[in-house]
Amino acid sequence: xxxxxxxxxxxxxxxxxxxxxxxxxxxxxxxxxxxxxxxxxxxxxxxxxxxxxxxxxxxxxxxxxxxxxxxxxxxxxxxxxxxxxxxxxxxxxxxxxxxxxxxxxxxxxxxx
Amino acid sequence: xxxxxxxxxxxxxxxxxxxxxxxxxxxxxxxxxxxxxxxxxxxxxxxxxxxxxxxxxxxxxxxxxxxxxxxxxxxxxxxxxxxxxxxxxxxxxxxxxxxxxxxxxxxxxxxxxx
Numbered sequence: 217x218x219x220x221x222x223x224x225x226x227x228x229x230x231x232x233x234x235x236x237x238x239x240x241x242x243x244x245x246x247x248x249x250x251x252x253x254x255x256x257x258x259x260x261x262x263x264x265x266x267x268x269x270x271x272x273x274x275x276x277x278x279x280x281x282x283x284x285x286x287x288x289x290x291x292x293x294x295x296x297x298x299x300x301x302x303x304x305x306x307x308x309x310x311x312x313x314x315x316x317x318x319x320x321x322x323x324x325x326x327x328x
Numbered sequence: 329x330x331x332x333x334x335x336x337x338x339x340x341x342x343x344x345x346x347x348x349x350x351x352x353x354x355x356x357x358x359x360x361x362x363x364x365x366x367x368x369x370x371x372x373x374x375x376x377x378x379x380x381x382x383x384x385x386x387x388x389x390x391x392x393x394x395x396x397x398x399x400x401x402x403x404x405x406x407x408x409x410x411x412x413x414x415x416x417x418x419x420x421x422x423x424x425x426x427x428x429x430x431x432x433x434x435x436x437x438x439x440x441x442x
Contacts, residue, residue, distance in 0.1 A: 224368055250427050259332070259418055259433025260371075304370065308429055315386070316431065320370035 219243050222305055222319030231328050237294040239305035239319045242286065246307040246317075249281050251290045254302040254321065263303070264290065295326045332357070332434035334419050336348040340440045343352065349437050351419030358424040360402035362386075362394060362433065364415040371418065377402055409441045 222239045225296040229235055236256055237251075247268055252260035266272045266288075272279045276290040288307075305319040335350035353360065361376040361440050363386075373386030375394040391413060395403045402421075406413055416438050420431040 222370070250429055257435070259420070259435050260431075261433065262430050265429055306429075315373060316429065317378065320368060324422040 217242060219317050220305060220307060220319045222322055224240050224320045224322060226323040226325060228325045228327060229295060231295060231297060233295050233326075234328075235299070235324060237290040237292075237303050237305075237322050237324070239288050239307075240286055241307055241317075243307070243309070243317075244283075244286070245309040248308045249279070249288050250274075250281055250308075250316070251308040252304045252306055253276075254304060257317075260304055287305070297326045297328050300325045305327055330383065332419055332421055333419075334434040334437050336437050338440075340442065341406075341409050342441065342442055343410060345406075345409050345441075347409050347439065347441075349404040349406075349417055349419075349439070351402045351404070351434055352400055353419075353421040353432070354400065355421065355423075355432070356399065357421035357432070358399075359422045359428070360396065361420040361422075362392075362402065362404045363418045363420065364388070365418055365436070366415050374404065374427075383394050399409050408438075411437075411441050414441045415439060 249266045251263045253263045254260040266279045269283045275291045280289040291302045303319045304321040306316040332353045362374040363371045377383045377396040393405045419434040423430045
């Protein structure tokens with residue numbers, strides 16, 4: 217079993233829809249949870265970062281962590297075609313961790 | 329802006345060739361990483377370095393080696409390329425310390441071994 221599981225999709229939704237992307241994990245030591253976004257032919261870039269459980273909001277994006285269920289989510293409101301990308305969750309056990317554990321990535325397409 | 333550059337976007341090599349992939353970052357980051365990215369498998373860590381001349385194996389180091397002679401440069405070496413090393417290779421760097429979670433990636437090198 218992989219430490220981090222993420223449905224690779226692909227996921228295709230109409231413009232304006234609410235998108236929910238999810239990851240599950242097995243390592244209870246994880247405390248730092250990140251979402252990276254990767255556009256086609258580019259490297260990933262950090263989108264959001266959350267410590268421990270709870271929610272974090274940044275514009276149209278909300279990251280949610282449920283440590284009791286070992287489940288994290290990224291919600292995108294009012295999705296736009298420019299949100300079309302691969303979204304990767306990543307986790308680590310401490311703030312200064314050099315190594316991150318990535319999910320497989322979910323390929324998302326927003327249709328105009 | 330942090331910039332991570334990789335020497336080639338596309339590379340085609342023959343089986344058995346020695347292959348060098350170069351990565352340079354311009355933000356004085358302590359940590360540098362090499363990943364490969366394959367469909368359905370996500371990002372897998374090959375090697376990382378937390379200081380000049382220091383390196384640690386990642387999850388899939390077999391068939392690869394690395395070199396970090398200067399802080400800004402991290403090289404990935406395929407000693408004898410094989411077809412199963414055909415992949416997208418991504419280099420990343422991070423400041424370390426309390427910002428270790430924030431990795432900056434290069435654009436990737438798509439390597440094809442024939």
